[in-house]
Amino acid sequence: MKKIKKLFSLILISVVAASCSVFQSGEGSKINLEKLQLPQLNLQPIETHAWVNKLPGGGSGRVNISGKFLLKESTYYDWQNIELNEVRIFQRGKKLFAVLPKVELLKRELDGKILVFSTIKGVEPPPYFNANESVNLELIFRDGANVFTYKIANVKVEKAY
Secondary structure (H helix, E strand, C coil): HHHHHHHHHHHHHHHHHHHCCCCCCCCHHHHHHHCCCCCCCCCCEEEEEEEEECCCCCCCCCCEEEEEEEEECCCCCCCCCEEEEEEEECCCCCEEEEEECCCEEEEECCEEEEEEEECCCCCCCCCCCCCCEEEEEEEEEEECEEEEEEEEEEEEEEECC
């Protein structure tokens, strides 16, 4: 009986020791995974707007977006040639639409540039769009083969009458 208890204790100690080493291995894997994450854009939003055009001649309420941001220099991308190629608009986790924005360089600085973007004519929203709820934006940038995404959450939708 003592031999069985000793054997059981040895097995229990082995299992505990093995799980500790697996845990440590998991920590090491976590660090490695963090190193593999994609670099973030060095972007500072200055202002972001979303509105529904209810003015006469504005159609049945086209949705417009615009914004201004500072894109700063980074070693992860070619900051002088990176471009904003697409803006995706979401509400309640559902994609409403995507646009190819009009983008203008407002000012170039030593370590970055200030850009403004907007829709040209607005977009007819899908039936599930709710003008009384905020939207989330995803700005999609490219600098050649690399793609970068920057998310802006909870943009209030205004109404222009």
